[in-house]
Amino acid sequence: MRFARRLGAVPSAIVLLAAVAAAFAPALFSSADPLRGDLTKRLLPPGDGHLLGTDELGRDVLSRVVHGSAPSLQAAVIAVGIAVVVGSAIGLVAGNARGRLDDLVMRAVEVLLAVPSFLLVLVVVAVLGPGTREVAVAVGVSAAAVFSRIMRAEVIRVRGSGYVEAAAVCGTGRPTVLLTHVLPNAAGPLAALATLELGNAVLTVAAVSFLGFGAPPPTPEWGSLIAAGRPFLASAWWLTTVPGLVIVTVVLAVNHLGHVLRTRSERR
Amino acid sequence: MTRFVARRLTQAAAVVLAAYTLTFAAFNVLPADPVRIMMGPENGVDKARVAALRAEYGLDRPAVERYLDGLLGALRGDLGTSFQTGRNVGATIAEAAPRTLALAGGALLVALPLGFLIAWSAAYTRQLWLRRLLGALPGLSLSVPTFWLGLVLLQAFSFGLPLFPARGEDGLAGLVLPAVTLAVPSSAFVAQVLLERLTAEMRQPYVDTARAKGASRARAVTAHALRNAAMPALTMIALLVGWLVSGSVVVETVFARNGLGRLIESAVTTRDLPMLQGLVVVATAVVTLLTLVVDVAYPLVDPRLRERAA
Numbered sequence: 204m205r206f207a208r209r210l211g212a213v214p215s216a217i218v219l220l221a222a223v224a225a226a227f228a229p230a231l232f233s234s235a236d237p238l239r240g241d242l243t244k245r246l247l248p249p250g251d252g253h254l255l256g257t258d259e260l261g262r263d264v265l266s267r268v269v270h271g272s273a274p275s276l277q278a279a280v281i282a283v284g285i286a287v288v289v290g291s292a293i294g295l296v297a298g299n300a301r302g303r304l305d306d307l308v309m310r311a312v313e314v315l316l317a318v319p320s321f322l323l324v325l326v327v328v329a330v331l332g333p334g335t336r337e338v339a340v341a342v343g344v345s346a347a348a349v350f351s352r353i354m355r356a357e358v359i360r361v362r363g364s365g366y367v368e369a370a371a372v373c374g375t376g377r378p379t380v381l382l383t384h385v386l387p388n389a390a391g392p393l394a395a396l397a398t399l400e401l402g403n404a405v406l407t408v409a410a411v412s413f414l415g416f417g418a419p420p421p422t423p424e425w426g427s428l429i430a431a432g433r434p435f436l437a438s439a440w441w442l443t444t445v446p447g448l449v450i451v452t453v454v455l456a457v458n459h460l461g462h463v464l465r466t467r468s469e470r471r
Numbered sequence: 472m473t474r475f476v477a478r479r480l481t482q483a484a485a486v487v488l489a490a491y492t493l494t495f496a497a498f499n500v501l502p503a504d505p506v507r508i509m510m511g512p513e514n515g516v517d518k519a520r521v522a523a524l525r526a527e528y529g530l531d532r533p534a535v536e537r538y539l540d541g542l543l544g545a546l547r548g549d550l551g552t553s554f555q556t557g558r559n560v561g562a563t564i565a566e567a568a569p570r571t572l573a574l575a576g577g578a579l580l581v582a583l584p585l586g587f588l589i590a591w592s593a594a595y596t597r598q599l600w601l602r603r604l605l606g607a608l609p610g611l612s613l614s615v616p617t618f619w620l621g622l623v624l625l626q627a628f629s630f631g632l633p634l635f636p637a638r639g640e641d642g643l644a645g646l647v648l649p650a651v652t653l654a655v656p657s658s659a660f661v662a663q664v665l666l667e668r669l670t671a672e673m674r675q676p677y678v679d680t681a682r683a684k685g686a687s688r689a690r691a692v693t694a695h696a697l698r699n700a701a702m703p704a705l706t707m708i709a710l711l712v713g714w715l716v717s718g719s720v721v722v723e724t725v726f727a728r729n730g731l732g733r734l735i736e737s738a739v740t741t742r743d744l745p746m747l748q749g750l751v752v753v754a755t756a757v758v759t760l761l762t763l764v765v766d767v768a769y770p771l772v773d774p775r776l777r778e779r780a781a
Contacts (some may be wrong), residue, residue, distance in 0.1 A: 314489040318755050321717030322735060329739045329747055330497050330508055406616050410721050413618050414736055429619055436622060437630040447619035454614040
């Protein structure tokens with residue numbers, strides 16, 4: 204345990220870097236074609252030639268998982284991006300406005316939080332239709348409420364501090380104060396929350412894709428890979444086990460980094 | 472107290488009304504159009520077919536009229552008619568609810584004791600490695616996709632060792648694997664919240680006082696710290712229930728159980744908007760009502776709050 208702590212965030216960072224590298228340059232990890240299979244080599248167990256076996260169409264599982272990194276991570280990153288931008292904009296405005304506008308906005312946020320989050324994601328998916336980008340928007344919108352709360356709390360905390368008052372007294376305009384003084388000071392907790400939310404987003408995106416609302420079939424996504432392996436649960440374990448373990452590893456790494464970030468921002 | 476309850480009830484009603492309005496807006500206000508959503512973006516738009524669908528479901532009426540009609544119906548307990556099956560939405564939900572209740576109940580039956588046990592042991596032990604291990608456990612299980620966990624359990628205990636049926640439809644044996652699947656993240660959730668509170672309480676001077684007066688460590692944790700820590704953890708119940716609803720979607724899909732989660736999944740697949748709207752309203756009402764009950768019960772359980780309220 205102490206050893207693990209001394210290593211700190213290094214192993215998690217390596218895992219995350221590898222996942223990102225797989226998204227940008229899948230050829231680094233696997234030279235096989237993720238879409239073209241060899242029907243004479245169907246459902247081969249992990250071994251020579253195909254390190255992690257082949258699926259029911261003879262496609263290389265390692266290659267499909269590696270190529271699945273791009274759509275899966277992309278969706279999660281876009282989702283968190285949307286959540287951070289939309290959420291903090293709402294929080295910034297509400298925290299700054301006070302009074303009735305603040306009340307109204309925070310009530311609306313409360314409503315969004317009262318709907319079970321995955322149900323909210325699926326409602327947006329039903330409106331937008333299936334697809335990687337649509338899923339990303341759905342997950343982002345449903346996560347935005349949490350960010351607006353944190354942002355609002357930070358704005359209210361920072362608003363009373365001396366330097367904000369000083370800036371206001373110096374005649375700095377309110378938008379400038381918000382952007383140059385309030386926003387940077389709220390960045391720490393937001394970054395920590397964003398990292399933790401990224402792990403959640405990877406899981407939610409995978410779940411939506413597992414249900415069949417992600418990218419259409421030949422595209423390998425981690426969630427849909429697991430769904431495709433379901434009929435072969437009893438005969439070809441590697442089809443579901445490999446992408447599942449990949450998701451767990453990536454989410455663990457992201458959450459660990461988020462935890463480190465949070466501990467640091469709390470210590471400050 | 473009565474005024475407090477009345478005010479909270481009004482607020483809860485407003486939240487449910489807002490959830491209804493938001494889903495209606497999402498499905499009906501520009502650029503969304505129910506017929507377009509139902510036909511899907513991938514299909515070419517056949518004007519005659521669109522018009523026929525519109526007339527069939529009464530969607531040719533103005534949105535405001537449909538909204539008010541739907542709202543009046545909902546107030547009378549009529550949530551409308553499913554596009555897909557033509558059956559009453561409320562009746563369909565009521566029919567599926569018991570299976571999800573059994574699943575959620577089974578999951579809680581495992582998750583609550585397990586979560587308490589993990590948090591209690593982590594607070595009790597003086598072995599640093601064990602405390603760290605137990606403290607890391609919730610984060611670890613929350614990093615596992617629930618649907619995949621279900622598949623792994625199926626693989627191990629249904630196909631590997633034929634202990635349980637692969638389809639969790641009826642009977643107690645079929646309930647075990649889905650309930651355990653849902654219980655793992657739920658217990659992690661409970662343990663996480665409770666452990667955080669418990670760790671804070673253990674640093675309080677009253678724990679030292681209790682120990683100094685001769686209480687064993689186990690008693691100090693159970694009778695003193697846990698009592699104080701469990702109360703704030705109570706407020707998480709509504710969140711937990713919302714979580715169970717979310718989790719039931721994938722768990723019921725994996726184990727082919729026809730409950731609310733399955734209903735949600737199929738409503739999204741077939742773009743059955745009245746059904747989906749009904750499900751959102753019911754789920755939100757349940758979560759909001761639970762929050763209300765906890766809020767009202769809280770001062771009754773915690774004497775400190777009672778004094779402040781009086």
